[in-house]
Amino acid sequence: MNLRFHVFFGQLLWIISVLNGKTVEGIPGYGRNLIIKALPAIEDYQSNVYEVIMEPYLYDPRSYGLQAIAYLKADQDSGVTGELVFRQVVPNGPVVIEGNVTGLSAGLHGLHIHQSGAVNENCQDIGPHFIAYYGRHGGPRDNIRHVGDLGNIKAEEETLNVKIIDHLISLAGPRSVVGRSIAISKSEDDYGRSSTEDSALTGTSGPSIACGVIGYLN
Numbered sequence: 448m449n450l451r452f453h454v455f456f457g458q459l460l461w462i463i464s465v466l467n468g469k470t471v472e473g474i475p476g477y478g479r480n481l482i483i484k485a486l487p488a489i490e491d492y493q494s495n496v497y498e499v500i501m502e503p504y505l506y507d508p509r510s511y512g513l514q515a516i517a518y519l520k521a522d523q524d525s526g527v528t529g530e531l532v533f534r535q536v537v538p539n540g541p542v543v544i545e546g547n548v549t550g551l552s553a554g555l556h557g558l559h560i561h562q563s564g565a566v567n568e569n570c571q572d573i574g575p576h577f578i579a580y581y582g583r584h585g586g587p588r589d590n591i592r593h594v595g596d597l598g599n600i601k602a603e604e605e606t607l608n609v610k611i612i613d614h615l616i617s618l619a620g621p622r623s624v625v626g627r628s629i630a631i632s633k634s635e636d637d638y639g640r641s642s643t644e645d646s647a648l649t650g651t652s653g654p655s656i657a658c659g660v661i662g663y664l665n
């Protein structure tokens with residue numbers, strides 16, 4: 448394996464290398480590039496993380512990568528419902544979330560992936576934000592954030608059309624959100640900027656008012 452070049456991609460360092468063809472001849476995927484994605488260490492926080500995939504990942508170029516869906520149901524009497532579709536063309540690549548949410552009060556509301564998909568008891572048992580590698584709550588563009596920290600959505604009219612592109616969640620691998628839940632919170636997420644314990648855990652975004660399990664569409 449010889450390292451060809453590396454490119455900075457937001458906070459993520461990609462290292463692209465090429466397989467030694469002789470040892471893998473005859474194996475599906477022969478001649479494909481091996482991509483090593485490195486999430487750099489954060490002092491006193493975590494060590495480096497490396498993820499390895501082969502590219503191109505999709506053997507059938509007509510398929511549209513991975514897709515998942517979440518139907519948001521109201522917690523108790525919040526009246527908030529919605530439907531969000533997740534799409535990821537390349538594993539480890541960005542995830543596009545598109546869909547709609549109705550019944551939100553005007554203003555900002557936090558949007559987070561939660562650890563658990565146990566949505567039976569309204570949204571009470573879905574656990575904390577999905578942390579994966581990172582330990583502290585943050586905003587979607589922060590270097591240190593929970594993987595599940597998708598920031599705020601802003602409701603203005605009865606129905607809010609959502610479109611979010613996130614570079615840290617994934618639909619496969621250790622950062623996969625499939626099987627977990629997505630929830631909208633009552634209040635605005637302060638991205639951990641207030642110096643309270645709650646801010647460092649949830650962004651002071653209050654209880655979840657709607658949630659749904661994320662499941663594969665294809």
Ligand SMILES: *[C@@H]1O[C@H](CO)[C@@H](O)[C@H](O)[C@H]1NC(C)=O
Binds near residue numbers: 530
């Ligand atoms: C949004 O809402 C409409 C219903 O008003 C629905 O038909 C549509 O499929 C929804 N979902 C997405 C992902 O846009």
Ligand SMILES: [Zn+2]
Binds near residue numbers: 583
């Ligand atoms: Zn968080």
